[in-house]
Each structure stands twice: as C-alpha cells, then as structure tokens.
Amino acid sequence: MTFVISSECIDNQDGSCIDVCPVDCIYEGERKNYINPVECIDCGACELVCPEVAIFPAKSVRSDATRQAFLEDNALFFTMTLPGRDEPLGNPGGARKVGPLETDTPLVSDWA
Amino acid sequence: MTAAADAAPADIVVVGAGPAGLWAAYCAGFRGLSVIVVDSHAEPGGQVAALYPNKKIYDIAGLPGVTGATLVSNLLEQAAPYEPRYLLGRRATSLHTGDRTGELAVELEDGTRLECSAVILASGVGGIEPRPLPVGHEWLGRGVSYTMADPSTYDGLDVVVVGGGDSAIDWALEALPHARSVTVVHRRRAFRAHAANVRRATDGGARLMTDCEIVAVDGDAVVRTVTLRARTGEVHSLRADAVVGALGLISDLGPLTTWGLEMHDRRIRVDTSMRTNLSGVFAIGDAAWYPGKVALMSTGFGDAATAANNAAVLIDPEAILAPGHSTDRSSEPVQEGAAS
Numbered sequence: 092m093t094f095v096i097s098s099e100c101i102d103n104q105d106g107s108c109i110d111v112c113p114v115d116c117i118y119e120g121e122r123k124n125y126i127n128p129v130e131c132i133d134c135g136a137c138e139l140v141c142p143e144v145a146i147f148p149a150k151s152v153r154s155d156a157t158r159q160a161f162l163e164d165n166a167l168f169f170t171m172t173l174p175g176r177d178e179p180l181g182n183p184g185g186a187r188k189v190g191p192l193e194t195d196t197p198l199v200s201d202w203a
Numbered sequence: 204m205t206a207a208a209d210a211a212p213a214d215i216v217v218v219g220a221g222p223a224g225l226w227a228a229y230c231a232g233f234r235g236l237s238v239i240v241v242d243s244h245a246e247p248g249g250q251v252a253a254l255y256p257n258k259k260i261y262d263i264a265g266l267p268g269v270t271g272a273t274l275v276s277n278l279l280e281q282a283a284p285y286e287p288r289y290l291l292g293r294r295a296t297s298l299h300t301g302d303r304t305g306e307l308a309v310e311l312e313d314g315t316r317l318e319c320s321a322v323i324l325a326s327g328v329g330g331i332e333p334r335p336l337p338v339g340h341e342w343l344g345r346g347v348s349y350t351m352a353d354p355s356t357y358d359g360l361d362v363v364v365v366g367g368g369d370s371a372i373d374w375a376l377e378a379l380p381h382a383r384s385v386t387v388v389h390r391r392r393a394f395r396a397h398a399a400n401v402r403r404a405t406d407g408g409a410r411l412m413t414d415c416e417i418v419a420v421d422g423d424a425v426v427r428t429v430t431l432r433a434r435t436g437e438v439h440s441l442r443a444d445a446v447v448g449a450l451g452l453i454s455d456l457g458p459l460t461t462w463g464l465e466m467h468d469r470r471i472r473v474d475t476s477m478r479t480n481l482s483g484v485f486a487i488g489d490a491a492w493y494p495g496k497v498a499l500m501s502t503g504f505g506d507a508a509t510a511a512n513n514a515a516v517l518i519d520p521e522a523i524l525a526p527g528h529s530t531d532r533s534s535e536p537v538q539e540g541a542a543s
Contacts, residue, residue, distance in 0.1 A: 107391050110367065113254055114328050114454055129468050132328050132489070132498075134254060140395050182468055184456065 092149050093128035094138055095162040099145035100124055101202050108137035108146060115185040118168065120195045122202070125168040129182045164198045171196065209290060212318040213237040214518055215511070216309045217287075217325055218295045218459075221249020223488025223503035224325030225278035230511035231323075232285020233526055236518065239317055240287050241309065243294035243330035243457070248275035250489075251500075253331045253452055264501055290315070294330055298322065298462045300481050307483045321514040324464075324471060324479070324486040325507070330457050334450040336365055339420030339429070342446070346426025349448045357382040361442045363429050364388070365417050366449030372396035374449055375409045385409040386441060388431060390416045420446060467492040477510035483517065485510035 096108070100123045108124060109117045116130035117137060126137070128149075138146040152158035169180045173194045183189050194200075215231045217224045220242035228238045246252055251260070251271035259268045266274070290311065299308040299316075308318045333349035340347070351374045362382040364375050367389035373396075375387045387394075387404065392414050394401050405411060412431065418438070419430035429443045456469060465472045465480040470492035477485045487510045488503030496502070508526075516522050 105391055107367070107393075107395055110391065111395070111451060113250070113331070113452055115334075132250075134250075136254075142393060184469060185453075 092133050093131040093162075093165075094126050094133070094135065094146050095149055095152055095158060095165050096124050096126055096137075096141075097145050097147060097152075097158045097161045098202065099143045100141075101199060103143050103145070105142050107140040107142065109186060111136040111140050112186075115187055118180070118186045118189070119191040120168065120199065121193050122195050123199045125165050125196075127169050127182060128166050129169070130184065160198065164196050167198075168196050174200070209288075210315050210317065213239040213288065214319060215239070215321045215323060215514055216241065216317050216319040217323045218242075218309060219249060219325035219327055219488070219490065220244070220247040220289065220291060221325060221327050221488065221503075222251055222274065222278060222500050223327070223490075223507050224249070224323070225275070225282055226504045227323045227325055227487060227507035227511050228287040229278070229282040229285065230508045230526070231514065232282055232287060233529065233532075234511065234515040234522075236511075236515060238282075238285065238287040239290060239319070241290045241293060241295050241311060241317070243292070243312075243332070245292035247279060247289065247291060248272075249327050250331070250454070251275060260500070262499060262501060290317075294457065295326075296458050298481070298484070300463070300484065320483065320518045322484045323477075323507075323510050323514065324459070324484065324490050325488050325503075326456070326459055326486075327454070327489040328456070328469075329454040329459070331452050331454045333448060334453040336417065336420075336446070336448040336450065338417060339426075339446060342420050342422065342426050345424065346422060346444060347420065347446045347448065351377055351447060354378055354381050357445060359383050360444035362386070362445045362447065363417070363441065363443045364447045364449055366451070367391055367394045367396065367413075368449065368451060369396045369400070370451070371449035372400045372404050374447055375404050376400065376407065378445075378447075379404070379407045379409060382445075384442075386443075387411045388415050388417055388429075389413050417446075470496075475509075476513040477506055478513065485514060 116127040118125050175194045214236035215238045217227050217240045220240050231238045252275050256272040293311040295309050296312045297310040310316050354377045357378045358381045361384045362378045364371050364387045375385050378385050414434040418432045421428045428440050430440050432438045471486035473486050473491045487506035489498050
C-alpha cells in the first residue's frame with residue numbers, strides 16, 4: 092500500500108508532506124509532488140499535514156476515477172523517462188538526494 | 204559499560220532495536236544464545252517509538268489495542284530474562300563476513316568490533332536521525348544543534364529555530380523565558396504545530412517567519428548570523444548565537460547498502476529461513492524481502508522467530524530447529540487457576 096497525491100496538489104504545492112515524510116519519499120515536480128510507492132512505508136504522516144487535503148491512502152481511491160488515475164500517475168513519475176530527463180528516476184532512496192525535479196508526468200503537465 | 208565489555212563476542216548480533224529486532228532478541232535468548240542488540244538511535248523501539256509512540260496499534264495478535272510505547276516496553280520486558288546487551292546510539296557501519304568461525308563481525312561507528320556467529324539484520328527502513336538543516340550543518344556543535352539543550356543554556360542568546368512542526372514551536376516556547384530573542388523560521392506558508400502553542404509563542408514574544416528559508420549560517424569560532432530568504436525574494440541577515448534544527452526525523456538505510464547484500468528495491472532479499480546471500484547473516488521485518496512479503500509488525504515477529512531458530516541450528520548443527528514450547532519453561536510460578 093502507499094498514499095497518493097491527487098489533483099488538488101497541482102499548482103498548490105505546499106510541501107508540508109515533504110517536511111514530515113520520515114523516509115523522504117515525496118519528490119517535488121514542477122507543478123505537483125509525487126509519492127514513490129516503492130519507498131513509501133505507509134505511515135500516513137503526509138495525509139495529516141496536507142493543507143490542500145490532496146493526499147489519500149491508496150486503498151481508499153478505488154471508487155474515485157480521478158484519484159485512481161493519480162495513483163497510477165504517482166508510480167509512473169518514477170518508472171517513465173520524464174520530459175527533459177535521460178532515464179527513469181527509479182527509487183533514488185530520498186528526495187533530498189535529487190532535489191526538485193522541475194518536470195512532471197504528461198497527466199500533470201497537461202492538467203488544465 | 205566499559206569498551207572491553209561492549210566488545211565481548213556474542214552468539215548473535217541483532218542490528219536494529221525495533222519490534223522485530225527486540226523479538227529476535229527474545230527468540231534467540233530462549234534458545235540459550237547470547238545476544239547483542241545495536242541501534243543508531245539512542246532509544247529502543249525503532250520507528251514505532253520514534254515516529255508514533257502514542258498512536259494505538261490494532262494489528263498485533265492478541266493485543267486488541269496497544270500504543271507503540273507500551274509495545275516496546277513489553278518487548279524489552281519479555282527479552283529481559285535473557286539479558287541481551289543493548290548498544291544503542293551507535294550506528295553499525297560495516298559487516299565482516301567469512302567462511303570460518305570467528306570471522307563474522309559487525310563494526311560500529313566508534314570502532315567497536317562485535318564478533319559473533321550469526322547476524323540478524325532488523326534494520327527496518329534504516330537508521331533514524333534528525334533531518335539535516337539545508338545549510339549550516341558544518342556548524343554542528345558550534346552553535347548549530349538538532350536537539351534542545353537545557354533551556355538555561357540560551358540565557359541572553361539570540362536563538363533561531365528552524366522548522367514548522369510541534370517540536371519547533373515547543374522548543375521556541377522552552378527557549379523564550381531565557382533567550383534574548385527567539386525566531387522560528389519555516390519554509391512553508393503555515394505552521395503545522397498546534398495553533399494554541401503557535402499563539403503562545405507569538406504572545407511570548409517569539410518572531411515567527413513563514414514562507415522563509417535559511418540560506419546561510421556564518422560566524423567565526425561559533426555561529427554569529429544566519430541569512431534568511433523570504434519567498435518574495437527578500438533577503439536579510441539576523442544575529443544568531445544558537446540555531447536549532449527542528450525538521451523532524453528521517454531514516455536512511457545508510458552503510459548497509461554497501462555490505463554486499465542482495466537487495467530487492469530497498470529491502471534485503473532472504474529465503475524462507477530468513478537467510479540472506481551472506482553466510483551467517485539473516486534479515487527480518489521491514490528490512491527483509493521475499494516473494495509475498497507483507498511488511499507488518501505481525502509478520503516481522505514471525506520473521507524474527509524463523510531467523511533466530513535457524514541461527515540456533517547454524518551455530519549448533521546438533522540443535523533442533525523447533526525451539527520447544529515457552530509454556531514448558533515458565534520462569535514464573537504458575538498462578539492459581541491459570542493454564543500451565
């Protein structure tokens with residue numbers, strides 16, 4: 092299981108989630124933040140602090156098509172070669188090791 | 204404990220004093236094996252104790268609801284009869300492996316070498332440490348710290364606390380009666396700390412700065428100033444004698460990734476006996492991965508029993524894998540009416 096950051100985060104990145112993540116698995120994109128589902132330990136700290144109420148437990152989003160799409164999109168951020176990068180991000184083991192990524196998945200960059 | 208006593212060999216070294224590691228200490232102790240438990244964190248209990256000690260946990264078999272703090276203290280009590288040695292607050296930095304007896308050893312950051320016959324890695328998601336400040340880490344001990352000292356240490360000083368959670372505000376409140384000035388710098392738009400405490404801090408004279416980042420720490424022998432940059436781009440410098448990082452805790456697998464262990468993502472691959480690819484080295488709990496692994500405390504406890512008993516056989520090939528029933532070895536008098 093993991094948590095998912097949904098559309099509410101787009102262009103509203105507060106970043107409190109990044110501050111509280113004990114394994115530093117929330118990565119900062121250009122318009123949105125993304126949770127690495129492999130590195131997430133499922134503690135739920137991010138969900139509690141998000142002022143945009145953008146973060147949900149993965150198992151709770153099945154009935155919501157948008158959030159379900161963002162669950163898949165969160166994983167995609169780490170497995171696809173993002174625009175402007177040479178290879179997939181993978182599981183770097185900490186967002187502070189890579190810094191802000193200044194890019195997004197197509198779903199997010201095209202979000203109106 | 205003296206350094207020499209610290210370094211005395213044991214049958215098993217458990218790396219990680221979280222729930223799985225503490226339960227491994229019990230299981231190994233039950234087999235009559237001597238155990239050393241090491242952890243980089245100064246307090247036992249791992250994630251449970253460090254991250255959510257007061258949250259109730261509902262998925263431990265036989266305990267309908269238990270706080271992390273109680274669970275940890277129970278685990279310590281359960282292992283206590285076997286007198287495991289705890290070496291806490293010291294990170295395990297290297298693992299020495301070999302095929303011959305006496306070659307297996309875990310080395311700690313202070314150079315202590317712990318020789319053993321088996322190692323059980325119960326290192327979870329890694330060591331838990333304060334999240335470093337974005338700048339100024341090199342001033343650690345010369346004005347920069349990650350914990351609050353005795354508040355009277357701040358008498359007459361200009362104190363800057365960095366962070367936006369409860370600990371940042373709590374520390375500001377502690378320093379306020381002593382310090383000449385207290386400034387709390389938080390890079391987000393709002394504090395996460397309890398609103399009532401934030402108000403107390405403001406009422407008490409603390410200066411709270413949101414949307415503001417610390418971008419430089421300067422001084423001579425000790426810290427003298429910090430430079431702050433607001434989201435608006437405005438930069439200014441502030442007198443500071445003490446800079447306290449209150450950015451929460453963060454875990455990191457650390458040196459373990461360089462020990463030659465076969466990994467699966469960020470976990471250590473084990474077989475059904477919890478054996479890793481390294482001879483005499485087992486892994487359990489959140490640190491371990493096998494097909495179908497479910498990372499929960501309840502499965503971690505099972506991993507611990509599997510690893511400790513397989514280690515018992517590894518150490519003494521004549522030994523039987525099953526440990527026998529704990530009910531047969533009750534160290535306490537049987538209470539009237541209680542099942543034996």
